[in-house]
Amino acid sequence: DDAQSYLADAGAIFHRVLGERDPHTLEARNAYAGSLLKTGKYSESEASQRVTLELRRRILGEEHQDTLATMSDLANALYGQGRYEEAADFYRKILEVQVRRYGEKDKTTLAMMVNMGGILATQERLAEAEAVIRRMLSLCDGVLSEDHPTRLTAMNNLAGILADAGHFAEAESIARRTLEIRRRVLGSEHDSTLGTMCELANAVSQQGRFAEADELASEALTVWDAK
Secondary structure, three states, rough: OOOHHHHHHHHHHHHHHHHHOOOOHHHHHHHHHHHHHHHHHHHHHHHHHHHHHHHHHHHHOOOHHHHHHHOOOOOOHHHHOOOOHHHHHHHHHHHHHHHHHOOEEEEEEHHHHHHHHHHHHOOHHHHHHHHHHHHHOOOOOOOOOOHHHHHHHHHHHHHHHHHHHHHHHHHHHHHHHHHHHHHHHHHOHHHHHHHHHHOOOOHHHHHOOOHHHHHHHHHHHHHHHHH
């Protein structure tokens, strides 16, 4: 919230001094829309990103990295509003360009594969989601370390997808490894760590180990309640 006023001021100054087409103006607009996204103001973020996207397409072209970044943020704003088909269309277009222009092992490509897998899972297309995430993880070696945030997000998502598909033992194994790394890197009270604890609790519960699941879920809730 605090950042939004600074970013709005920066955008206005750049616009007045350099014009709406200047890269600094567009970057400020994009950052402002990103701050709206992070605070859950999805419709406002969408409106701002659509303007920025149109300008970046016109100035930089459809396949420039900055244009793709704005498309990704717009897709995230649509996702936040539950408009999954629209968001998936953007993710698909971005991923197609990323693979063709920058290759599968590009870090941005890998991050977009995680997004694509996530939205497929939201649409309950679990087999497709699992295939995308497994492909992404198979490409990580030499590009993303095991404790890289994008890789950990993919591992966490895969655990959830596997649990939803009924593969509880493998979901548990992956969630445990993800939790171990997130505790070490982020600490036990980080939201991402707590989210993985809940994924693990679900996988454990589905296997009938209710006391262990209750302990994990209770620990996560206690930390969240204390925040």
